[in-house]
Amino acid sequence: MTRRRSTAVATALFAAAFATAGCGFGPGEDVGEVSLTVTRDYGAESVVALRSDTVSESDTVMRMLERGADIATRYGGGFVQSIDGLEADERFGHSSDWFFYVDGVESTVGAADYPLHGGEAIWWDYRDWSAAMRVPAVVGSWPEPFAHGYDGKRRPVAVECIGAGAACEAVRGVLAGVGADVEPESGVDARSDSAPEAIRVLVGPWARLRRDPAAAQIEAGPQASGVFADFEGGGPGTRLVGLGLDGKPALTFGPGSGLVAATRRYDAPPTWLVTGVDETGVEAAAELLDPADLHNRYAVATEGGEETPLPVR
Amino acid sequence: MRSAFAYTPRRGPLQVASPGAAVAYLGALVAVAFLYSSPLVLAAVGVAGGLAGYLAGAGRAVRAALWLGLAIALPIVVVNALVVDRGATVLARLGEWPLFGQVNVTAEAIADGVVFGLRAVVVMIAFAVYSACVDPDRVLRALRPVAGRSALTATLVSRLVPVTAADAGRLRDAGRLRGPAAAPLGRAALLRRLLAGSLDRAVDAAATLELRGYSLEPPRHRFVEGFSPSSWGKSFTERGTGGPRRLGGTASRFDGRFYMAGAIVLVAAIVAKSLGADGFDAYPTVELGTEPATLALSALIVLSGLAPWRRHA
Numbered sequence: 001m002t003r004r005r006s007t008a009v010a011t012a013l014f015a016a017a018f019a020t021a022g023c024g025f026g027p028g029e030d031v032g033e034v035s036l037t038v039t040r041d042y043g044a045e046s047v048v049a050l051r052s053d054t055v056s057e058s059d060t061v062m063r064m065l066e067r068g069a070d071i072a073t074r075y076g077g078g079f080v081q082s083i084d085g086l087e088a089d090e091r092f093g094h095s096s097d098w099f100f101y102v103d104g105v106e107s108t109v110g111a112a113d114y115p116l117h118g119g120e121a122i123w124w125d126y127r128d129w130s131a132a133m134r135v136p137a138v139v140g141s142w143p144e145p146f147a148h149g150y151d152g153k154r155r156p157v158a159v160e161c162i163g164a165g166a167a168c169e170a171v172r173g174v175l176a177g178v179g180a181d182v183e184p185e186s187g188v189d190a191r192s193d194s195a196p197e198a199i200r201v202l203v204g205p206w207a208r209l210r211r212d213p214a215a216a217q218i219e220a221g222p223q224a225s226g227v228f229a230d231f232e233g234g235g236p237g238t239r240l241v242g243l244g245l246d247g248k249p250a251l252t253f254g255p256g257s258g259l260v261a262a263t264r265r266y267d268a269p270p271t272w273l274v275t276g277v278d279e280t281g282v283e284a285a286a287e288l289l290d291p292a293d294l295h296n297r298y299a300v301a302t303e304g305g306e307e308t309p310l311p312v313r
Numbered sequence: 314m315r316s317a318f319a320y321t322p323r324r325g326p327l328q329v330a331s332p333g334a335a336v337a338y339l340g341a342l343v344a345v346a347f348l349y350s351s352p353l354v355l356a357a358v359g360v361a362g363g364l365a366g367y368l369a370g371a372g373r374a375v376r377a378a379l380w381l382g383l384a385i386a387l388p389i390v391v392v393n394a395l396v397v398d399r400g401a402t403v404l405a406r407l408g409e410w411p412l413f414g415q416v417n418v419t420a421e422a423i424a425d426g427v428v429f430g431l432r433a434v435v436v437m438i439a440f441a442v443y444s445a446c447v448d449p450d451r452v453l454r455a456l457r458p459v460a461g462r463s464a465l466t467a468t469l470v471s472r473l474v475p476v477t478a479a480d481a482g483r484l485r486d487a488g489r490l491r492g493p494a495a496a497p498l499g500r501a502a503l504l505r506r507l508l509a510g511s512l513d514r515a516v517d518a519a520a521t522l523e524l525r526g527y528s529l530e531p532p533r534h535r536f537v538e539g540f541s542p543s544s545w546g547k548s549f550t551e552r553g554t555g556g557p558r559r560l561g562g563t564a565s566r567f568d569g570r571f572y573m574a575g576a577i578v579l580v581a582a583i584v585a586k587s588l589g590a591d592g593f594d595a596y597p598t599v600e601l602g603t604e605p606a607t608l609a610l611s612a613l614i615v616l617s618g619l620a621p622w623r624r625h626a
Binding site: 023024025026027028056057058060062063066067071072073076077078112113115 | 397398399400401403404405406407408415417421425594595596597598
């Protein structure tokens with residue numbers, strides 16, 4: 001009898017511990033909506049139309065994708081081999097694979113190991129990575145990562161105005177409008193005293209921005225920055241150069257041209273660049289901060305009111 | 314009591330066949346088990362191995378291997394389910410565990426573990442049939458010209474396993490004979506005694522081998538001189554000079570059957586694989602292919618289990 005009672009007590013204790021430790025059967029409770037988009041060739045072509053889905057507490061990027069598309073995996077289910085029949089490929093010295101971004105930030109772990117918390121924007125893209133193996137951040141998930149943060153954490157946003165003037169105020173206004181937690185202004189032409197976990201937004205002409213270590217990665221090419229753009233010359237004659245899929249100059253933009261791009265230095269939070277060859281270009285770039293201009297794009301150049309997705313195709 | 318895996322001389326085809334033929338036949342089954350992940354094919358290999366064992370009179374070895382294999386397979390399934398957090402179907406959430414992190418049990422990880430476990434079981438069955446049906450002395454004779462010391466080591470190991478099992482039986486009997494009032498003999502005490510005994514036996518075996526001159530360089534034989542057709546089937550010492558021999562010394566009329574069965578199974582497995590058989594994916598969802606090539610191969614493998622069948626008792 002005593003033994004039976006001990007067993008019953010042990011079972012009850014185990015059940016209580018099981019329940020209180022966040023354990024349970026099935027996928028768990030719903031935690032929110034997540035959007036999924038699947039494209040190819042740097043967002044040029046849609047493979048799976050944008051869709052939203054409710055995710056549960058045990059969901060990962062892989063499980064979300066599996067529900068939205070027909071996929072095949074490799075390495076024990078850790079990596080995606082194909083989506084809707086479009087398979088990772090390597091031929092003639094060019095390698096194409098599936099990459100994914102959560103809230104505009106490239107993941108450092110596999111899709112099966114990336115947990116979802118609700119509110120994320122997931123973007124899968126099939127691309128030739130010969131010119132740039134790593135593109136650490138993209139602008140195509142706007143308004144993420146500003147609205148909900150990334151890696152499951154909401155982050156402050158530090159807008160750094162470096163000779164931008166009116167464009168800077170416009171950027172601040174747009175970011176506040178999408179719900180970003182914008183840090184207070186710390187002075188004109190001064191770096192804001194931002195928190196280390198803050199997402200930085202650098203606003204200003206390229207001649208001023210290029211001194212920033214994160215922004216300067218652009219001059220080292222897409223292999224370093226993941227941005228298919230470069231700037232030629234200096235001073236008033238500065239020109240914006242759009243790079244092609246091979247990482248070589250493909251299109252040159254003249255005076256008044258602007259650029260919106262994102263990059264990342266080491267493991268620091270992403271740095272967005274709202275820049276241009278001159279003040280007019282910076283203002284033009286600031287006007288690009290909306291879903292219509294940025295959706296599913298790695299970076300965008302603008303000249304004379306016309307947007308050009310980067311890399312140039 | 315003899316170990317279930319100990320070699321028992323019988324007049325069945327598998328026991329009479331040369332070790333080379335038996336190894337080719339059972340080795341082909343093992344090779345298929347490692348080549349394929351389809352549960353259908355693995356189950357077919359298990360059935361073929363079991364059938365071969367029963368027909369060869371090694372039913373006890375097959376049963377023992379089945380239980381031992383299941384004892385190994387169960388932990389494999391459990392560990393895989395706890396360690397691998399992949400797959401679309403979450404069955405249970407077990408919360409955060411030290412070292413493991415968030416533990417989710419998925420149907421796919423269980424299925425993957427079952428396949429690993431099934432492979433362990435079928436390989437154990439094949440090895441059990443080999444151990445119970447192939448004379449280790451003939452294996453030693455067959456391999457001595459090729460790799461004398463390795464053959465000796467392998468033979469000693471295969472002999473020491475049943476000897477240790479017999480020792481364990483004797484120790485258990487001795488423990489029981491102490492009477493009902495005596496304290497039960499613990500497994501730890503039994504293992505300790507067995508380990509000490511096995512070390513003694515190993516020292517004895519090493520001393521005997523040294524006295525017989527096994528540490529010296531093997532005599533060099535000329536492979537042309539001294540060979541005659543009449544020397545086929547004679548033992549190494551009977552022939553005196555060695556020479557080219559069939560693997561396993563004495564040839565048997567059953568050799569061709571086993572070589573043929575092994576070759577057919579292996580070739581069919583390779584051809585079927587190239588035709589797209591083995592349709593099994595555990596991730597992201599379990600998909601078991603039942604294409605004709607897989608079904609045909611499975612049927613062929615099961616039929617190969619009839620190779621040791623003897624028409625007349």
